[in-house]
Amino acid sequence: MTSRLFSGVAGSVAACTAAMIGFATPAIAQEEAPSEISVSGTVGLVTDYRFRGVSQTDEELAVQGGVTVSHASGAYVGTWASNLAGWGTFGGSNTELDIYGGYAAEVTPGVKLDVGLTWYMYPGGADTTDFAEPYVKLSGDVGPASVLVGVAYAPKQRALGRVYYDADAYNAGVPDAPGKKSDNFYMWADASSAIPETPLTVKGHIGYSNGNSGLGPNGTSVAPTGSYVDWMLGADMAVGPLTLGIAYIDTDISKSESAYLYPNFASSKDGSQIAGATVVFSLGASF
Numbered sequence: 001m002t003s004r005l006f007s008g009v010a011g012s013v014a015a016c017t018a019a020m021i022g023f024a025t026p027a028i029a030q031e032e033a034p035s036e037i038s039v040s041g042t043v044g045l046v047t048d049y050r051f052r053g054v055s056q057t058d059e060e061l062a063v064q065g066g067v068t069v070s071h072a073s074g075a076y077v078g079t080w081a082s083n084l085a086g087w088g089t090f091g092g093s094n095t096e097l098d099i100y101g102g103y104a105a106e107v108t109p110g111v112k113l114d115v116g117l118t119w120y121m122y123p124g125g126a127d128t129t130d131f132a133e134p135y136v137k138l139s140g141d142v143g144p145a146s147v148l149v150g151v152a153y154a155p156k157q158r159a160l161g162r163v164y165y166d167a168d169a170y171n172a173g174v175p176d177a178p179g180k181k182s183d184n185f186y187m188w189a190d191a192s193s194a195i196p197e198t199p200l201t202v203k204g205h206i207g208y209s210n211g212n213s214g215l216g217p218n219g220t221s222v223a224p225t226g227s228y229v230d231w232m233l234g235a236d237m238a239v240g241p242l243t244l245g246i247a248y249i250d251t252d253i254s255k256s257e258s259a260y261l262y263p264n265f266a267s268s269k270d271g272s273q274i275a276g277a278t279v280v281f282s283l284g285a286s287f
Helices: 002-020 167-172
Strands: 037-046 062-071 075-083 095-108 111-121 131-142 145-157 182-194 200-210 227-239 242-251 278-286
Touching (some): 131 182
Antiparallel strands (some): 037 278, 062 075, 075 095, 182 200, 227 242, 242 278
16 A cells, blocks of 8 residues: 555656646656556464464464465465474474465456465475475355365375374384375365454364375374364454454364374374364464
8 A cells, every 4th residue: 555655646746747847748647557466465473383273383383474476367476484393394394385376366256266286395304395286266255254165186296195104113214104105185165254343353164184194204194194174263353454363273183093193293292182172373464
């Protein structure tokens, strides 16, 4: 908004100057054409980074941020990053860096289709860490709510493969399912609705994962128990340029189902399961 206002003032001054020195160009011709490129971004803090219901920061604070460059045609590219700890440290990396790109367009009035690909990167980690995941999303309004449904499918890749079936093999360094590639499927639905005459927005999410049921080449897995459901209920409150958030997050991964993943699949502080119910607080800003 600031840059638009500044451009308008500069255009008016230029028009007045042109008139005073005898140019006949209309003032409207001095206005800048709207840019076809736009840049947006986010930055924030969360008390726990949960990726599809599973903690990626050992149930500790995460600093996150991203930026997206969009074209008027609907094409876009962007990047997003977060710190990692515990289970989330693919190959020893303490950072997740996502690169994404795609195309979004309205396919029918009020309904947008978004097709793209995310490349998950783990700088400083082992060789077999990065993986690609294409996605398709549909979004629109249903009554007072904004609704999004999506499907993401990561084709077979080494980073998603199962190398160790149980923690004993992993700790002994003796692979019992070496070298295999695996794929990963995720489908989800999100909904949010602003509460009239308040700064509050309520939100919800449910997702289903199906992938590698075992420890991958980096001692982790995107779908730890093979298949599971994650969900979230929460609310956001706008406070000036900031957004305060609270979310209750949980999965249906039981302790017995994930027992073979220990000690990897546990908090380093108290040994608790990192996919159990939790409340996550967030503070963010957009530009």
